[in-house]
Amino acid sequence: MAQKGRPRTFVEHEVLDAAMRVFWRHGYEASSITELRAQTGLSAASLYGAFGSKEGLFERAIEHYIAGPGGVSELVGDLTLDPLDALGQMLHGTIAMQSDPAYPGGCLVALSATVGAGGDDDVAARKTVAARRAEDRSGIEACIRRGVDNGAVRADLDPAISAIMVHSFVLGVSTQLLDGVPPAALHTAADLLLTGL
Amino acid sequence: MAQKGRPRTFVEHEVLDAAMRVFWRHGYEASSITELRAQTGLSAASLYGAFGSKEGLFERAIEHYIAGPGGVSELVGDLTLDPLDALGQMLHGTIAMQSDPAYPGGCLVALSATVGAGGDDDVAARKTVAARRAEDRSGIEACIRRGVDNGAVRADLDPAISAIMVHSFVLGVSTQLLDGVPPAALHTAADLLLTGL
DNA sequence: TCAATATAGGAACGTTCATTCCGTAAATCG
């Protein structure tokens, strides 16, 4: 059943992991094909043959991120957890992941392609990460809504507003960590944030 | 007392304002000298003669930003205000400024040069904005500390932790606004955040 | 009016960018 033609000499999973780290460190625009090739070990022909373009590789790298370290944000969708616990686990998991020395630091989705050139070029890349952020936001909101129904969360608050507050905090965490704020302080701050709900 | 030599045909203040907006829209790296020249109206020789380099122009543009719209963050240092009021005014003022249609949207300091190429090139630009973020963080902390002394803020909380929570929220606001979250919702979320203190 | 000083315009610098093309190598299918 193997494919026709010469087989690939690289493992796609490993290539995506290396590319993810490059984009993570530098953002979309500042990641050059030269460095992506160096870190992945791919020739230009192989890279473009397999992923089509820098933008195509970025989208695949984002998928890889979400399937991997970035998956912590989906803890708010765990229906087996108490909503407030789910929020807490998401917050602490996110901070832990973003400060894990095994990764470049911060959040790929929060930091890549927030601003950029006006050209049509990186607009697609920005849309890719903005879409993921929108998912995170609505996931948090749904979790809080369950908490209200559950009685674990204050009923006098608009879940949409609370979700925006929590998500704004989460987005800020990336910059804080890059600025050298200690992870432990952010964990404590996250707990404080949750006491308001 | 006018200077010797041929006088400048541009007004520095206007040039800095135009450059600030370019950096604001695109970030440091994605702002090309070509567009900076187009928006400022300066020739390459004038630009480099007056500011030395792209990085030099960026630093001056950041100063201009802080002296202008970015100055809202310094409301937390207003000792004539009740600390909690000062925090509130800073938060609402920041959200209002970042959603003001007269400006590109978001915060120049929060969005520019958070990530970038590893080269020595833009490291200086990142340090410039990181330093400003550190000032904001400690300003918030000092304000909260005054609130504790004042009795307006809960005494059982570590002001450093509370400041990190508030600042993380502030940093996240930029991305939220760029993602299309309504300013009104962020204003309400800011009020909710302050109720935790 | 004449040297000295500083800005302006514009071409040109070498480098890096993302991407494509070409000849060769390694697999499957008939």
Next chain:
DNA sequence: CGATTTACGGAATGAACGTTCCTATATTGA
């Protein structure tokens, strides 16, 4: 084995990057 298909390594593409150089121009101080 021959035809086909896919992937590889590496050179080459034109465009854009930040920066510098050169010449002309406009001012001040003597």
